[in-house]
Amino acid sequence: MNNIVVAENLSRSFGRTEALKEASFAIGEKRCIALLGPNGAGKTTTLSILAGLLEPSSGNLKTSGELSGDRRQWMGFLPQQPAFFGWMTGRETVMTAGRLCGLSATEAARRSEELLEAAGLKDAAHRPVAGYSGGMKQRLGLAQAVIHRPRLLLLDEPVSALDPIGRRDVLEMLAVWKQEMTILLSTHVLHDAEQICDELILMNKGQVVMQGEMEQLRQAAGKPFLRVVAEESENASRWIAGLRDLPEALKVEEERNQCRIETDDMDALRDKVLRSALDQGVKLRTFEVGRKSLEIWFMEALRT
């Protein structure tokens, strides 16, 4: 995998508070990476350093060879509270952003129309930004941040302040864009990260706790399990007691009319359990396949 940015031992302090302590991580190409951590973990500081708004007190950033020079040229950034000139219209905002990023006037105009359409702001494009709602501003912020087709898009809490509909809109836009560029977004909500990100960088108290693929972390978080609940009867109790003997069952917790089975081979286990339930005429009430959630793992990781 190609890394476009590698951070080595980044530190930054504001006066006496150390916002970031020796953070090291790598950002690969065409991925969606979540910078996850509770408030005050150093996420915004990390993003500001990457965007070039802050200088690190120590440590350095290495960018891949082909991307030498001013990194602002191939980066897009959206801060936590996107700020725009209230007197500009939506279209002017996106146009100005494009022109400042070095696009020609015609190219900027073409991209603006495209992005305003994608952001659902076509009808509001001629209105001053001062009258936009929070969700509209966020979508406008996203549109203007990608106008120059950046290789790396940095988003600080892009969905935290949005209502469910605004959140869905933004996540949908990001899902499309992550095929073209790397997206690094910070969030304190694991659920948002799980929805679109491939990779996770977990931060706490200014330090990087761990970095890894979302799927790997999910695997590491715990084995998949099957939970069944049957309607109470003698038959059902006998059936549940018998599940213990299935060869796929690694660990079984049972309790009268319900049980929870951990396994490595979910497909085989699911088949057998369903079939035997039908054969023996057991009335199932719940049949659930799951995994120990990252949420629990996340809480544990932060505590240590």
Place this chain on the structure above:
Amino acid sequence: MKVYGVLLVKELREALRTGKLIWLPAVFVLLGLIQPISAKFMPDIIAAAGSLPEGAMIQIPIPKPGEVLGQTLSQFGTIGVLAICLAYMGTISGEKRNGTAAWILVKPVARLAYVASKWTALCLIVGFAFLLGYGGAWYYTNLLIGVADAATVAVSGFLYFAWLVFVGTVTIAASAWIRSPAGAAFSAFGFAIVLQIVRGLFENRLSWLPSGLNNAAIAGLAAGETPSWAVAASVTAVCVMALITIAVKGANAARL
């Protein structure tokens, strides 16, 4: 260079939409018109006030055209300068505070281009305001009082414009470093006033100060012959460049 142009367009558009391009010229036009009109009609105004005893004789000589224009410039020197300080007091600090400076500076924009676009917009807007105000004063002086010497009027206008630009540059530099807009306006305005006073106190030794331009402009109009101003102009040019450098240093997006 391209980015500078884009930012300049943004500055001018902002000045137009937020009304700066209207009220700043309005202030100068008002100041510019009052002086010649009041100079011409002062005797009538006093007579009409009517609180004079019967038979009182007032002889108010109507001033020479150059003097009227000089008085106009003095008016610009207080209220006009204050208006400029107020118009530009938050030009950088305001953008820093609400995050729009960061919006610009996360893009591949040199900080010099950012400050230079503001400075150019200042020159154009103040130039426009001053041109209207001074032009109006000159027109009404010609109409009501008499014809002033065109060459002196032009030279004085240029010198005074340079002084106004200097004050505006001080305001921009102050707004890059001072968080509160009122603080920036006060520092710049206070600085301008102090410069004028110091220049007045040590007339012979300190004519090279930027405020020397202001004095040369007014003295030139009154006497019909402009005192030497080359040194003051050079000092002002150097100061403007230094102030722009200071503003560039202060114009980082990090919170103050």
